[in-house]
Amino acid sequence: xxxxxxxxxxxxxxxxxxxxxxxxxxxxxxxxxxxxxxxxxxxxxxxxxxxxxxxxxxxxxxxxxxxxxxxxxxxxxxxxxxxxxxxxxxxxxxxxxxxxxxxxxxxxxxxxxxxxxxxxxxxxxxxxxxxxxxxxxxxxxxxxxxxxxxxxxxxxxxxxxxxxxxxxxxxx
Numbered sequence: 001x002x003x004x005x006x007x008x009x010x011x012x013x014x015x016x017x018x019x020x021x022x023x024x025x026x027x028x029x030x031x032x033x034x035x036x037x038x039x040x041x042x043x044x045x046x047x048x049x050x051x052x053x054x055x056x057x058x059x060x061x062x063x064x065x066x067x068x069x070x071x072x073x074x075x076x077x078x079x080x081x082x083x084x085x086x087x088x089x090x091x092x093x094x095x096x097x098x099x100x101x102x103x104x105x106x107x108x109x110x111x112x113x114x115x116x117x118x119x120x121x122x123x124x125x126x127x128x129x130x131x132x133x134x135x136x137x138x139x140x141x142x143x144x145x146x147x148x149x150x151x152x153x154x155x156x157x158x159x160x161x162x163x164x165x166x167x168x169x170x171x172x
Contacts (some may be wrong), residue, residue: 008048015039018054020072021044026089026159029066034138036114039066039159045071051095070162074108077147085152088113089138091143096146109148110165113138116155 007013011024018120025040029048031094040046049055049067055064077095080089092111135152142150149167153160 007011011047018050022048024091024121027150029068029078031065031080032082034082034155035116036068036078036080036112036118036155037159039161041070041162044092047071051077056095056098061098062091063098064092064095067095069100069106071106073106075106075111076160076162076164076165077109077111079113080155083115085113085115085134085138088115089142089150092150093146095141096148108166111142111148111150112160113150113152114155114163115152126129 004014006018009022009024009028011018012022012027013023022040023045026037027040027046027048028035028037028098030036032150038046047067047069049069050065051067052065053059053134055067064079066078066080067075068078077092079088079091079095092113096109096111099109138152139150142148149165151165
């Protein structure tokens, strides 16, 4: 008999290995002290896919940490990173390339890097690097090469809204 693992947060339930559906608000993902919160629109569910070393297990492939999706609408490829934003971009780009042909992909895709600087022996997120034009440069270059929006943001208590990530105004 297989033991079911507990949900990653209240309001979520596993629907298969590596994939949860969430009704809670906010829905969050977190690794090594770097966290991203997603505001859940009313009456909508959010799908969380633990992508790195769960859904995509190939150790030779660069991959993002999660894919967070507003059910049947948009997927957000998310990399939670300490400080190496260029490596994070490479991980997101590799995941995007593979995800474009996935049978469970939603119609729209955007990408997000959430970062904090790693400090000390415990390698936990510490002070945030100063915001500079390097974030905007990464975003512009990614858009030019992939025709997909990439957002590079600090790890904080900000709740990402799916409409904002799509560059739209709206309720979702």
